[in-house]
Amino acid sequence: MSTIKSQAASADTTPPGQLHIPYSSQTITIDGEINDRAWQEALEVSLNIVNDPWENKPSPVTTRAKLLENGEYIYIAFIAADPEPENIKGYLTDRDSSWTGDLVGIKLDTFNNRRLNYEFFVNPFGVQHDGIANELTGESNDLWDGFWQSYGKKTADGFQVEMAIPYSTLNFKPGTDIKTWAIELVRLYPRDERLRISHIPLDRDNACWICQMPEITGFKQATMGSNLKITPSLVASQESNRDIYTPGSDWQQENDVDAGVSLSWGLSADTQLNATINPDFSNIETDSAQLTVNKNFSLFYDEKRAFFLENADYFASNYNLVHTRNISDPDYGLKLTGRDNNHSYGVFVTNDTQTSYIKPGNLRSSVVTHDKQSHAAALNYRYEQSEDLAFGVTSTLRINDDYHNALLSVDSKYRISETNTLIAQLMHSDTRDENEGQSFILLGNEPDNKADDQAFKLALEHDSEFWRLGARHQQIGKDFRADLGFITRADFKESQLEVKRLFYPENDSLWTEANISSEWTIRHNEQDEFISRELVTELQVQGPYLSEIDIEYQQATKTGLRFNPTDSRILGNSEQFDEQKLKIYGEFQPTPGIFAGLGYQFGDQIDYNNNRLGELSKITGYLQIHATDHLYIDLYQNYIKLDADRAEVYTENLVDLRLSYQFDVKSALKLSLVYSDVDQNPDNNPSIPRDYLGKSKSLSSQLIYSYKLNPQSVFYLGYSDNSAQDNDLDRLERRQKTFFCKVSYSWIP
Structure with a gap:
């Protein structure tokens, strides 16, 4: 909870046909209650249009938004009604980690040039989700974290949210004139279908959604203040390593303490300087596991x-x-x-x-x-x-x-x-x-x-x-x-053609949206030597319980690796292989707190190490469970097997398990376990020396307690280790362990 004071009021008028954000001098308390007197002065907007997957049809639920500003903050409140509040998909999670759940938020294009827009969303527990959408690339950078405040709470009739976005976290053209920005208010409502509810209709025949955002005027008193953030940091670690191939070897320990500082300074309202000295540029949390063989x-x-x-x-x-x-x-x-x-x-x-x-x-x-x-x-x-x-x-x-x-x-x-x-x-x-x-x-x-x-x-x-x-x-x-x-x-030339046909049901149906697509790609090198040709046909159908079925068939002719790697030619120095693959994938959410997905892929696959065609079997599984409002379990498994000449070439199995207990929106305890098991058959890999083949296993674990006051004011205390096993070891042996602590505080004068 936080209390924010407003400035003196002004008397702006609303231009005809446009939204206008009022200016208030009242006090706003960000606690999710929406009972402050200032909200009586707010602009109220109804979100009553579903523009995806329905085409601008009336919303089945009621959502109201309130907006006002005080020259330092933009305030937004949402009252999201729900006839079945027990089905709300909202839990205590880490920031930016529940985009598929219930969310309400605002999109702002502060330069009104339809190139970039900020996205600020909040779930029913007040968990923040933010990013920057880029019209040029068609993608959103969800890894960007702004400095803003929010509070959410469930009610008997749904949930409600309050947000305070400081102007210091935005870039915009300065000045004392009335400003015109582009805006959209959005509610994401996942039930049998994932409805996108807005206060505006969107034309599906216009590929630029940001171009269709309406305008809002006001912000005459908007100031960014000093827009200066100074963030000192201190990282202390104790890393120990040992030779796991020497019985009884001692741990070799190394202690390290690093101090650094980062600075973010708005030289003007539209120019920002970032600087850092001796930063801790390590990733605190481990990357997701990926298959690496072949x-x-x-x-x-x-x-x-x-x-x-x-x-x-x-x-x-x-x-x-x-x-x-x-x-x-x-x-x-x-x-x-x-x-x-x-x-x-x-x-x-x-x-x-x-x-x-x-x-x-x-x-x-x-x-x-x-x-x-x-x-x-x-x-x-x-x-x-x-x-x-x-x-x-x-x-x-x-x-x-x-x-x-x-x-x-x-x-x-x-x-x-x-x-x-x-x-x-x-x-x-x-x-x-x-x-x-x-x-x-x-x-x-x-x-x-x-x-x-x-x-x-x-x-x-x-x-x-x-x-x-x-x-x-x-x-x-x-x-x-x-x-x-x-x-x-x-050293390649590529031509590609893509065709996709989308289908939408006109009346109530077991499916909510479907598409069928085909993509043809051909590649040559600069000397016009053939590299590959692929034709991929795919059918996707979305249905009840947020389900999706994806069937993909791939037919390809591909070039293997060179017989003589010192010769850059492809023609006469490689062999071509014909591949056919079928992939079937399905996912659904049987309850608000459970998501499950399973994929199976089989067919032909080049064994690049031995330059021959093999038979692939691949199984991918996902299981995500919100066991309680606080406890989250995320399990991912990827298993692949390649056979050739009627014998196994290799199997690779990855298991990535993440457990998270979120005490509140700021603090959490996380455990991750990443297990890898690779078995390469020495008798069916003739091109690889036998010393490099056989079993290879690894297990990485990490336990972290985190407290995040804001994206850069953080405290981490953690432990990680890594164990390995190969042909010379009969079990997993721990070879590295690290204790670490990181403290940083973003000071805003």
């Missing part, structure tokens, strides 16, 4: 570190050119972002205690790491000529004494009409790497310490009520590299 291209992991997440959308384009997980352990970072009318820019500079990047190829990629320090920088500039036309320029650089990779990109997005969009991007890279060697040849490229090359992409997209169509072509040169980004393929 994979030719690098795996993707989300960025979770606050410095890089802040205003990350300023660096977005059609390609992932700024993937900051490539920056491992910097000593400092500096970032400047800003916006002025139709112009926006972002620039950051960091160093890194090592140099790590993805080296792409046409048949496989690899991750390369050098011990030498390096520096990394990125620059992005975007010009929005109108709501329909935008241009962007992105440049990145990674450099040390023996190496540099520089990239320049120009991109554009043009909305030809409400349903048709043209996307284009042209890129050039220049690389010098004195560490180049034989590993470069293995990827299908010639060893060359100095190289430059180009890449481009052109796409025409159609998105309407019943049809999604796409025609795309891209080409990435043999020597093109984006070492600060996530591009895993090079």
Whole structure:
């Protein structure tokens, strides 16, 4: 609970045909009660239209929103009625972790240019969910965390929520004039169907939903204050390791204490400076487990570190050119972002205690790491000529004494009409790497310490009520590299056609929405040597109990790895294989607190290590249980088996178990267990030395207590360890253990 004082009132008038947010001088207490006198002055809006999956039909439940502001905060209250409150899908969870449950919230485009919008949502327990939606990429950055306040509570008739969003957490054009922003109020209501309830209708024949958001005026007194946050942090750890292959070996212990500080400063209302010195850039919670055997291209992991997440959308384009997980352990970072009318820019500079990047190829990629320090920088500039036309320029650089990779990109997005969009991007890279060697040849490229090359992409997209169509072509040169980004393929040309037909039932039906799609893709290298051809046909049907059935059939001709890895040719140096696969997946929620999903995939799969065709069996399972309002259980399992020549090649089994007990919205105790079991058959892997084959098991565990006053004022106390087993060990042996504590506090003067 918190109490927030308002400023002196003003007398704005409401422009005809627009919403207007009132200005109040009353006191607001954020406690979910909605009984403060100030709410009597608020603008009240009804959310009575279901625009997904129904087409702008009346809502089956009543939702009212109230809005007002005081020059420092925007206040929003929601009264969400429910005829069956026992079916509300709302629990105490960690921030941003229950997007599929009951939520109410607001979307704000504070520059009213229909490019980015803030999203602030709250569940019935007051758990915050926020992000930034990007119209350019069509994606939402849910990893962004703003500083704001909320409180939610269940009632006999549903639930109600209060929110206070400070102007200091928003970017907008300053000034004392009345401002015009774009706004949408939304309630997510998951029962048999997941209804999206809004105060406005949305046209399915207009692919840009943010373009359809109506305007709200007011905010004349809006000020961002000093907009200064200083966040000192202290991390203490004790890490112990031992040689598990030497019986009776002692633990080797290392203690470490690191202090750092980060700063976020709004130089003006539309320009922000972020700086950090000696930050703790480790991920507190372990990444989700992924299958790794028989994979030719690098795996993707989300960025979770606050410095890089802040205003990350300023660096977005059609390609992932700024993937900051490539920056491992910097000593400092500096970032400047800003916006002025139709112009926006972002620039950051960091160093890194090592140099790590993805080296792409046409048949496989690899991750390369050098011990030498390096520096990394990125620059992005975007010009929005109108709501329909935008241009962007992105440049990145990674450099040390023996190496540099520089990239320049120009991109554009043009909305030809409400349903048709043209996307284009042209890129050039220049690389010098004195560490180049034989590993470069293995990827299908010639060893060359100095190289430059180009890449481009052109796409025409159609998105309407019943049809999604796409025609795309891209080409990435043999020597093109984006070492600060996530591009895993090079030396290839790709053409792709996509057709999707959507269906909606007219009356009550057992199904709520369905679609059937087909996607055809063909790839060659720059010398027009064949790489792959794929045709994927998919049927998706959504039904009662939030169920979904997904059936996918894939028919493909693919190239295996090179017979002679020192020869970059494909023709005459590889074999082609025909694959047919069928994937069946289903999920449903039988009760508000239980979600279950199960998938089975079988068919042909190339055994890349031995360059032959095998038979694949893959089972994927999900089980998520809210045992109580506080206790959450999340179990994920992925099992895969590959046979070839009538014998097992390998089996891989991953189990990822997460238990969380949420004491309240700020504090939680979490336990994670990640188990991996890989068994490679020595008698059926002729291309791999027998010493590398056999059983390999690992078990990682982590126990964390966390207290989060806000996204950057946190306290963590935890323990983690790792155990391993292979052919030389008859059981799992613990080889590493760590005790750690992190404290940071965001001070706002």
